[in-house]
Amino acid sequence: MRNSWTEYQKEIADDNYFYVRSCIRQNFFPGSEAAFLNIMRNDLNRDVKEEAIHTSCTGIGYHSDIVPLDTIMTVVARQFALMTEAGYENFISSCITSFGIYNEAMEMWSEFPETEERAREHLYKATGREFKKPKSIAHTSDIIFHHREEIARKAQHKLINVETGRPLRVVEHIGCHYAKIFPKTGFGGSEFPYVLAGMIESWGGDVIDYPERRHCCGFGFRNYLVQANRGYSVANSQKKFESMAPYKPDFIVANCPGCAMFLDKWQYTIAEMEGTVYGQDGQGIPVLTYEEMAGLVLGYDPWQLGMQMHQVNVEPLLDKMGIRYDPTAKYLGKNGKYIGQPADALVNNSSHIQL
Amino acid sequence: MGKYFDMLMQDVRMREGLTACMNCGVCTGVCPAAEFYDYDPRQIVSTVQTQDDDAIEKLLKSDTIWYCGECMSCRPRCPRANTPGYVIQSLRTLSQKLGFFVESEKGRQQLALKRTIGESILTTGYCVHPKLVKPAMHPEQGPVWEWIYDHDQEVYEQFTSAYQREGEGALRRIDDQSMKELRSIFEVTGGKAFFDHIEECSERKAREMGYPSANDDYFNRVYTANNGEHH
Numbered sequence: 001m002r003n004s005w006t007e008y009q010k011e012i013a014d015d016n017y018f019y020v021r022s023c024i025r026q027n028f029f030p031g032s033e034a035a036f037l038n039i040m041r042n043d044l045n046r047d048v049k050e051e052a053i054h055t056s057c058t059g060i061g062y063h064s065d066i067v068p069l070d071t072i073m074t075v076v077a078r079q080f081a082l083m084t085e086a087g088y089e090n091f092i093s094s095c096i097t098s099f100g101i102y103n104e105a106m107e108m109w110s111e112f113p114e115t116e117e118r119a120r121e122h123l124y125k126a127t128g129r130e131f132k133k134p135k136s137i138a139h140t141s142d143i144i145f146h147h148r149e150e151i152a153r154k155a156q157h158k159l160i161n162v163e164t165g166r167p168l169r170v171v172e173h174i175g176c177h178y179a180k181i182f183p184k185t186g187f188g189g190s191e192f193p194y195v196l197a198g199m200i201e202s203w204g205g206d207v208i209d210y211p212e213r214r215h216c217c218g219f220g221f222r223n224y225l226v227q228a229n230r231g232y233s234v235a236n237s238q239k240k241f242e243s244m245a246p247y248k249p250d251f252i253v254a255n256c257p258g259c260a261m262f263l264d265k266w267q268y269t270i271a272e273m274e275g276t277v278y279g280q281d282g283q284g285i286p287v288l289t290y291e292e293m294a295g296l297v298l299g300y301d302p303w304q305l306g307m308q309m310h311q312v313n314v315e316p317l318l319d320k321m322g323i324r325y326d327p328t329a330k331y332l333g334k335n336g337k338y339i340g341q342p343a344d345a346l347v348n349n350s351s352h353i354q355l
Numbered sequence: 356m357g358k359y360f361d362m363l364m365q366d367v368r369m370r371e372g373l374t375a376c377m378n379c380g381v382c383t384g385v386c387p388a389a390e391f392y393d394y395d396p397r398q399i400v401s402t403v404q405t406q407d408d409d410a411i412e413k414l415l416k417s418d419t420i421w422y423c424g425e426c427m428s429c430r431p432r433c434p435r436a437n438t439p440g441y442v443i444q445s446l447r448t449l450s451q452k453l454g455f456f457v458e459s460e461k462g463r464q465q466l467a468l469k470r471t472i473g474e475s476i477l478t479t480g481y482c483v484h485p486k487l488v489k490p491a492m493h494p495e496q497g498p499v500w501e502w503i504y505d506h507d508q509e510v511y512e513q514f515t516s517a518y519q520r521e522g523e524g525a526l527r528r529i530d531d532q533s534m535k536e537l538r539s540i541f542e543v544t545g546g547k548a549f550f551d552h553i554e555e556c557s558e559r560k561a562r563e564m565g566y567p568s569a570n571d572d573y574f575n576r577v578y579t580a581n582n583g584e585h586h
Contacts, residue, residue: 023482026525030514033525052523053533060482063425064468065447066553067476069368071546078536100427112367126539176426183431190431216387220424223388225472226464227492228581232391232424234495239390268497306514311497331502333509342502 008179008189012146013136017048018088020079022095023056025257025289031306032257032291033094036140039291043154043298044147048092051082059097063221069108070118076105077123081131091134092143096256099139100177103185106133137185139178141255141290145187145195148202156299159205161250162322167206168250171285172196173240173263175256176216190214196253196290203297212243217259218266237266241285245278251286251317253293263287268311271347284312284347296323303329313348359415360406363445372441376400382429382439392585394422396429396439403442415450418585421461451553457560460582466557466569467578473550480529480537485511 019037026033040046058075061067079102083091093099109116123129144151159168174193179186188194191214197207218236223229240263244252254260264287271277271284279285287310288296295305302323307314308330318325331341363369380397383389389396399419402410414420423443430438447456456462472482490501503510508518517524529537541547554569561573 021525023484026515027483027485027488030511030525034514050523052517052521052527053530055480055529055533055537056476056482058476058482061468061472061476064472065444065451066465066469066473066550068448068544068546068549069366071541071544071549074540074544075537078540108367108371111371115367122540122544126543127536129536176428180427180431214428216424216426216428218387218424220387220426222421222464222468223424226467226577227579228464229461230495231581232388235391236387236424265496265500269495304513309499309503309510311499333506334512337509339506339509340502343498345498 008184008187008192010138010142010185010187011136012138012142013090014146015046016088017046017090017092017143018083018086018134019048019050019140020054020057020091020093020098021050022093022098022257023060024097024261025094028261028309029257029289029292029306031304031309032289035291035295035300035305036094036144038300039151039294039298040143044150049086049088051086054079054082057093057095057098057101059095059101060221060225062101063097064225065222070115070122072101073105073108073115073119074122074126076102077119077131078127078129080134081123081127081129083134084130084132089132089135091137092140093137094140094257096139096175096177097258099137099185100181102137103182106137107182109133139195139255141195142187144290144294145198148199151294151297152202155203155297157297157321157323159200159203159293159297159321161320163320167204168317168320169208169248170200170205171208171210171213171244171247171249171252172200173217173252173254173256173259174214175254175259178255196255199290199293200253203293208244208247208249210244210247212240215240215243217254217256217262219258219262224262233262234266234269237262238270241267241270241278244285248280249285250280250320251288253288253290255290257289260287260289264311268345268347271345275346277347279312279316281316282349283316286310286312286314286317288314288317296321301325311345311347357406357408357411359408359411359449360403362449363403363411366445366448368438368441369445372438372445373400373403374437375435376404376437377435379434381432381434382437385428385432386423387426387428388422388424392422394419396423396443399446400437400439400442403446412455414446415453415455416458416462418459418461420446420450421459421464422585451549451556454552454556457556460580461585463557463560463577465553466574469550469553470574477538477541480534484526
């Protein structure tokens with residue numbers, strides 16, 4: 001383990017969090033947001049407050065350059081107002097883009113006080129609300145990281161291959177906006193982010209250090225959202241897959257909901273386009289959110305975690321960890337209703353080129 | 356100083372993002388867009404630093420400023436504490452304010468972003484919601500997404516009790532009062548006017564290009580056209 005990360009530390013509140021959701025995580029990984037709240041409230045007995053009246057931070061619009069800076073700062077101010085009104089001061093976000101946005105507002109307000117004054121005026125005029133700035137801002141992965149040893153003590157499964165007894169080999173992907181914009185806001189800064197590596201090490205796995213570890217997943221906002229530009233997005237993910245594949249990862253874990261989605265879906269696309277897969281035994285590399293990783297460690301059922309919503313099958317990883325699951329329950333609807341199942345995909349078969 | 360440079364400097368991101376570039380090129384070295392496109396953030400910062408109106412206007416009307424993915428990988432690596440990504444954000448904002456964005460293929464895409472992400476924000480309170488990610492427009496999402504899309508209620512309601520309903524939880528319907536406040540924020544801060552301006556400029560450009568309006572064929576062209584000359 002490198003120790004460089006220890007130069008970048010931040011205070012994390014131990015309890016009493018005000019929680020805001022992520023547009024992308026709730027769309028593609030709703031089980032992860034549910035798992036985070038279950039873990040915090042039921043496994044760790046912590047107080048997490050959610051207000052139904054919060055909205056998107058509008059960060060994807062801001063980084064697509066359609067939402068002006070004054071507008072997003074006022075949306076941020078409204079989220080802080082809801083926290084203030086609820087009597088909380090530890091603000092936690094389920095999204096890396098949002099985490100960057102909340103920190104950017106705080107930094108801009110500090111550097112250019114007139115922008116804070118304007119945000120307060122705009123908020124009051126638009127909503128009649130006022131706010132106090134949070135005492136702490138954290139990403140939800142920071143909270144899991146903070147409690148990682150407590151989770152380790154309650155572990156039902158370790159990140160260990162039960163057949164060989166060896167640690168699983170894990171690629172961690174941090175997400176650019178976790179610490180590249182404001183290095184001091186992330187554990188380990190922008191060069192040696194430790195937030196996911198710390199969880200992996202505490203739960204028994206080995207972290208893979210590979211050449212393109214810090215490269216962007218390729219989202220690039222407008223470079224994915226507009227169909228004409230998607231080559232940028234898949235090409236950058238492909239660069240990472242090519243770089244990590246020789247290290248034979250058992251799975252990828254991602255900090256940012258967008259990154260988790262792209263690293264999953266672009267493996268499907270590349271398999272369909274080129275017949276190439278990057279995992280072992282002719283299948284794709286399973287891509288997990290950190291909530292799913294924590295949930296598996298704590299003994300949650302993979303389908304309750306929502307892992308059936310992934311395009312790359314997770315069963316090879318579950319088998320390595322010795323996790324029991326019901327294969328027939330994977331694609332059932334609520335109350336066990338049969339609702340058909342997705343068509344097959346090359347990324348989950350073995351009849352193609354394997355790197 | 357040039358007028359465009361003065362206008363750019365009214366944006367706090369320019370004041371934060373451009374101190375004194377020494378043209379070392381580290382930003383270009385780490386830039387995902389520079390690997391994929393014919394794109395060089397070092398050159399953009401260099402051009403902006405000249406404060407030359409003709410050169411900056413050319414940039415504002417070009418495809419070049421629209422290649423960046425705003426990953427901000429450039430920010431922590433710059434030895435002079437510049438942020439080329441912030442300079443790009445300022446250029447893009449000014450290009451839209453001045454109506455120059457419609458002069459390039461990549462710039463015209465702002466209409467698609469406004470009509471997808473922008474409209475989603477104002478109608479649902481989210482940048483993205485499941486029904487926005489139509490499989491026909493997103494073939495890369497694959498068959499599992501198509502299965503989710505076709506059975507959204509059955510799938511999502513396993514994880515949230517508030518799917519498309521009011522109350523706490525993922526993908527809840529955001530209440531009318533909160534939506535009113537969100538739209539009011541867009542009105543008061545100029546966000547709505549910015550959206551309207553993107554529409555007006557696009558409408559003008561669509562007609563100039565021989566389309567009856569900025570809808571249908573123009574929108575589809577904006578969303579899908581790639582002249583293959585960006586690399």
